[in-house]
Amino acid sequence: MTAPLNDERTPLFSDPGQASHIARIEISHHQFELDPPFPAAWDSQPRRQFPATLVRVIDSEGREGVGSGDVMYGFDDFRHLFIGKDPLDLERHAGVIDNIGFHAGRCWPLEVAIWDLAGKILDTPVWRLMGGVSNRLRAYASSGTHRPLEEVVALARQVQDAGIPALKLRFGRPRLEDDLAVLGAVRQAVGHRLELMVDCNQGWRMPWDVKTPWQYAHALEVARELERQDVYWMEEPLYRGDYAGMAKLAEETEVRIAGGEMTREPYEFREMLRQGCLDVYQPDAVCSVGMLGLARLAREIVAAGKLFTPHTWGNGIGVIANLHLTAGAVGPTGAPYLEYPFDPPEWTPEKRDFPLTTPLLADGEGWLTLPEAPGLGFELDEHRLAATRATQVTYQ
Numbered sequence: 001m002t003a004p005l006n007d008e009r010t011p012l013f014s015d016p017g018q019a020s021h022i023a024r025i026e027i028s029h030h031q032f033e034l035d036p037p038f039p040a041a042w043d044s045q046p047r048r049q050f051p052a053t054l055v056r057v058i059d060s061e062g063r064e065g066v067g068s069g070d071v072m073y074g075f076d077d078f079r080h081l082f083i084g085k086d087p088l089d090l091e092r093h094a095g096v097i098d099n100i101g102f103h104a105g106r107c108w109p110l111e112v113a114i115w116d117l118a119g120k121i122l123d124t125p126v127w128r129l130m131g132g133v134s135n136r137l138r139a140y141a142s143s144g145t146h147r148p149l150e151e152v153v154a155l156a157r158q159v160q161d162a163g164i165p166a167l168k169l170r171f172g173r174p175r176l177e178d179d180l181a182v183l184g185a186v187r188q189a190v191g192h193r194l195e196l197m198v199d200c201n202q203g204w205r206m207p208w209d210v211k212t213p214w215q216y217a218h219a220l221e222v223a224r225e226l227e228r229q230d231v232y233w234m235e236e237p238l239y240r241g242d243y244a245g246m247a248k249l250a251e252e253t254e255v256r257i258a259g260g261e262m263t264r265e266p267y268e269f270r271e272m273l274r275q276g277c278l279d280v281y282q283p284d285a286v287c288s289v290g291m292l293g294l295a296r297l298a299r300e301i302v303a304a305g306k307l308f309t310p311h312t313w314g315n316g317i318g319v320i321a322n323l324h325l326t327a328g329a330v331g332p333t334g335a336p337y338l339e340y341p342f343d344p345p346e347w348t349p350e351k352r353d354f355p356l357t358t359p360l361l362a363d364g365e366g367w368l369t370l371p372e373a374p375g376l377g378f379e380l381d382e383h384r385l386a387a388t389r390a391t392q393v394t395y396q
């Protein structure tokens, strides 16, 4: 969003039938038990539960749009701002959600749900509403653990055998030599048949984790090693606010610098673009800026010669929402790979997509392809959602 909005503009789309209004917004929390627990690289505690918050927007005709991703903290006091409104006034809704973020939490899953509903009202898939550039992107397998070397090599072979063209590894083991040994072994095992990315996760912290992020000299040392291994991108090498450091690193090194997965504001991304901080921009539509704002931002980023490929670590609804946004707005030219969380046995597409009847799967060449079904085109597994209903959204 570029500026505050009022309620007197023409909606982006208009209803082909009788205009409806938003009748209800329902939020439910779910916890899916992870057995074995998932030892996420960015979390100091193994995760025993995978939480998901679902947002349902129901219009006066009984049609329902669904979103998920962030937790919707603080939304209840703002629900009334949407009730009775035209679901197709998407720009207005995005503006209000942006304002809620200023006062309370990130409520972007609500916007995802409204887009799903809008697609159903307009009988059109969301990727077409986002610009219709493409209905597909190629996946990169995004691992999420610090496994022993042989197990990471086995994962790389599995990814390669599945036809997925790229794999992201996690750095951040206690000793850098161990991270580098894993990267070297994977490169040796798969050669250049897989593109490799490395996530350093220095822009990301769990609430209790107050460790100091890497400093520039260390990030540069790591970047030099990644160059030697011909790594496709180096993700979050520095604190997310260290614009000068990121710009210098992007300038000094050959490896692409990626980041911005939890950066909140469009103006922050525009400043990062202006300063040349990143080669790869990764805002996630379910966490910041939203579908409409990111469709616009994605086009600006790609026009500036950079890549736009969202973070999608979460359940399949978030992956699918980001796939619609990115495929529709910029397609494979702007986003050569989309994050596809994959790290079996703890993290499989079936577990990741537990709210859905069918998991989102990459085909034998790694393509993630969206259907012509209206809206976001997925179906909820209501039985599993009822069985996993919870009052909290923790990982334990």
Ligand SMILES: [Mg+2]
Binding pocket: 199, 201, 235, 236, 261, 311
């Ligand atoms: Mg990341």
